[in-house]
Amino acid sequence: MSNINQSRRRLFNRRKTNAIRPPWSRDDIEFTDVCSRCDKCIQACETNIIIIGDGGFPEIDFKDDECTFCKKCAEVCPEAIFNDTAQAAWQITATVNDSCLANQGIWCQSCKDACDPRAISFKPAIGQAPHPNIDLDACTGCGACVAPCPNNAIVITSSTTAL
Structure with a gap:
Protein backbone atom coordinates (compact mmCIF):
# COMPACT_ATOMS: atom_id res chain seq x y z
CA MET A 1 0.00 0.00 0.00
CA SER A 2 1.37 3.41 -0.86
CA ASN A 3 2.26 6.01 1.73
CA ILE A 4 -0.47 8.30 0.35
CA ASN A 5 -3.17 5.66 0.95
CA GLN A 6 -1.83 5.02 4.47
CA SER A 7 -1.91 8.76 5.22
CA ARG A 8 -5.49 9.03 3.94
CA ARG A 9 -6.55 6.04 5.98
CA ARG A 10 -5.01 7.57 9.11
CA LEU A 11 -6.68 10.93 8.39
CA PHE A 12 -10.15 9.42 8.02
CA ASN A 13 -9.72 6.71 10.66
CA ARG A 14 -9.04 9.07 13.56
CA ARG A 15 -11.13 8.03 16.53
CA LYS A 16 -11.34 9.20 20.09
CA THR A 17 -10.47 6.40 22.47
CA ASN A 18 -11.36 5.79 26.08
CA ALA A 19 -7.67 5.53 26.95
CA ILE A 20 -6.45 7.75 29.74
CA ARG A 21 -3.34 9.55 28.53
CA PRO A 22 -0.53 10.78 30.80
CA PRO A 23 -1.28 13.85 32.92
CA TRP A 24 -1.08 17.24 31.20
CA SER A 25 -1.50 15.54 27.81
CA ARG A 26 -3.09 17.06 24.78
CA ASP A 27 -6.58 15.89 23.79
CA ASP A 28 -6.62 12.27 22.63
CA ILE A 29 -6.71 12.75 18.86
CA GLU A 30 -4.21 15.61 18.99
CA PHE A 31 -2.06 13.49 21.34
CA THR A 32 -1.85 10.55 18.93
CA ASP A 33 -1.11 12.95 16.05
CA VAL A 34 2.03 14.35 17.73
CA CYS A 35 3.21 11.55 20.04
CA SER A 36 6.25 9.81 18.56
CA ARG A 37 5.90 6.85 20.98
CA CYS A 38 9.42 7.48 22.28
CA ASP A 39 8.48 5.95 25.69
CA LYS A 40 10.28 8.69 27.63
CA CYS A 41 7.17 9.31 29.73
CA ILE A 42 6.89 5.58 30.48
CA GLN A 43 10.50 5.43 31.64
CA ALA A 44 10.15 8.60 33.74
CA CYS A 45 6.98 7.57 35.60
CA GLU A 46 7.93 7.00 39.25
CA THR A 47 4.93 4.76 39.96
CA ASN A 48 5.00 2.86 36.64
CA ILE A 49 1.37 3.61 35.79
CA ILE A 50 2.18 4.79 32.27
CA ILE A 51 2.18 1.76 30.00
CA ILE A 52 2.36 1.04 26.30
CA GLY A 53 -1.24 0.96 25.11
CA ASP A 54 -3.06 0.48 21.82
CA GLY A 55 -0.98 1.44 18.83
CA GLY A 56 2.09 1.82 21.05
CA PHE A 57 0.79 5.07 22.55
CA PRO A 58 1.24 5.72 26.30
CA GLU A 59 -1.80 5.09 28.49
CA ILE A 60 -2.45 5.17 32.21
CA ASP A 61 -3.15 1.95 34.09
CA PHE A 62 -4.09 2.34 37.75
CA LYS A 63 -4.29 -1.39 38.58
CA ASP A 64 -1.10 -1.34 40.67
CA ASP A 65 -0.50 2.25 41.74
CA GLU A 66 -1.50 5.90 41.50
CA CYS A 67 -0.36 9.13 39.88
CA THR A 68 1.63 11.28 42.30
CA PHE A 69 1.63 14.25 39.90
CA CYS A 70 5.43 14.30 40.10
CA LYS A 71 5.50 16.00 36.66
CA LYS A 72 8.41 13.83 35.45
CA CYS A 73 6.43 12.65 32.40
CA ALA A 74 5.73 16.24 31.37
CA GLU A 75 9.37 17.22 31.87
CA VAL A 76 10.71 14.53 29.50
CA CYS A 77 8.06 14.61 26.77
CA PRO A 78 9.26 16.46 23.70
CA GLU A 79 5.89 16.79 21.95
CA ALA A 80 2.63 15.37 23.33
CA ILE A 81 2.47 16.55 26.93
CA PHE A 82 1.95 20.20 27.74
CA ASN A 83 4.73 21.81 29.70
CA ASP A 84 2.26 24.05 31.57
CA THR A 85 1.84 21.87 34.64
CA ALA A 86 0.18 24.72 36.52
CA GLN A 87 -3.12 23.72 34.92
CA ALA A 88 -5.16 20.71 36.03
CA ALA A 89 -3.41 17.43 35.18
CA TRP A 90 -6.47 15.98 33.48
CA GLN A 91 -10.26 15.83 33.48
CA ILE A 92 -10.82 12.40 34.99
CA THR A 93 -12.49 11.28 38.20
CA ALA A 94 -13.29 8.10 40.06
CA THR A 95 -16.68 6.40 39.92
CA VAL A 96 -17.94 3.42 41.90
CA ASN A 97 -19.74 0.66 40.02
CA ASP A 98 -22.32 -1.85 41.27
CA SER A 99 -19.75 -4.48 42.22
CA CYS A 100 -18.78 -2.39 45.28
CA LEU A 101 -18.81 -4.57 48.40
CA ALA A 102 -20.98 -2.01 50.20
CA ASN A 103 -23.77 -2.80 47.73
CA GLN A 104 -23.57 -6.41 48.95
CA GLY A 105 -23.81 -5.39 52.61
CA ILE A 106 -20.09 -5.85 53.29
CA TRP A 107 -18.26 -3.17 55.24
CA CYS A 108 -15.28 -1.98 53.20
CA GLN A 109 -13.67 1.44 53.04
CA SER A 110 -10.37 0.63 51.36
CA CYS A 111 -10.94 3.31 48.71
CA LYS A 112 -11.54 5.98 51.36
CA ASP A 113 -8.40 5.00 53.26
CA ALA A 114 -6.28 5.37 50.10
CA CYS A 115 -7.72 8.74 49.03
CA ASP A 116 -5.34 11.54 50.07
CA PRO A 117 -7.57 14.43 48.98
CA ARG A 118 -10.38 12.83 51.01
CA ALA A 119 -12.70 12.91 48.02
CA ILE A 120 -14.34 9.64 49.11
CA SER A 121 -16.63 9.56 52.11
CA PHE A 122 -19.08 6.97 53.36
CA LYS A 123 -22.64 7.80 54.27
CA PRO A 124 -23.94 5.73 57.17
CA ALA A 125 -27.26 3.96 56.71
CA ILE A 126 -29.27 2.17 59.35
CA GLY A 127 -29.01 -1.60 58.99
CA GLN A 128 -26.64 -1.43 56.01
CA ALA A 129 -22.99 -1.08 55.26
CA PRO A 130 -22.15 2.56 54.53
CA HIS A 131 -22.08 3.44 50.83
CA PRO A 132 -19.29 5.43 49.16
CA ASN A 133 -19.81 8.96 47.96
CA ILE A 134 -17.25 10.65 45.69
CA ASP A 135 -16.90 14.41 45.82
CA SER A 159 -15.23 13.83 33.97
CA THR A 160 -16.19 15.78 30.84
CA THR A 161 -18.12 12.97 29.17
CA ALA A 162 -19.62 9.75 30.45
CA LEU A 163 -17.77 6.81 28.93
Missing part, protein backbone atom coordinates in the same frame (compact mmCIF):
# COMPACT_ATOMS: atom_id res chain seq x y z
CA LEU A 136 -16.17 15.08 42.15
CA ASP A 137 -14.85 18.56 42.92
CA ALA A 138 -12.23 17.12 45.29
CA CYS A 139 -11.33 14.07 43.17
CA THR A 140 -8.00 14.61 41.37
CA GLY A 141 -8.24 11.44 39.29
CA CYS A 142 -4.99 10.18 40.83
CA GLY A 143 -6.26 6.59 40.90
CA ALA A 144 -5.11 5.87 44.46
CA CYS A 145 -8.49 4.29 45.17
CA VAL A 146 -8.32 1.79 42.28
CA ALA A 147 -5.61 -0.68 43.35
CA PRO A 148 -6.76 -1.23 46.96
CA CYS A 149 -10.36 -2.00 45.96
CA PRO A 150 -10.79 -5.75 46.50
CA ASN A 151 -13.68 -5.99 44.03
CA ASN A 152 -12.41 -3.77 41.19
CA ALA A 153 -15.38 -1.50 41.78
CA ILE A 154 -13.57 1.79 41.21
CA VAL A 155 -13.20 3.04 37.65
CA ILE A 156 -11.45 6.20 36.52
CA THR A 157 -13.31 7.91 33.68
CA SER A 158 -13.44 11.23 31.90
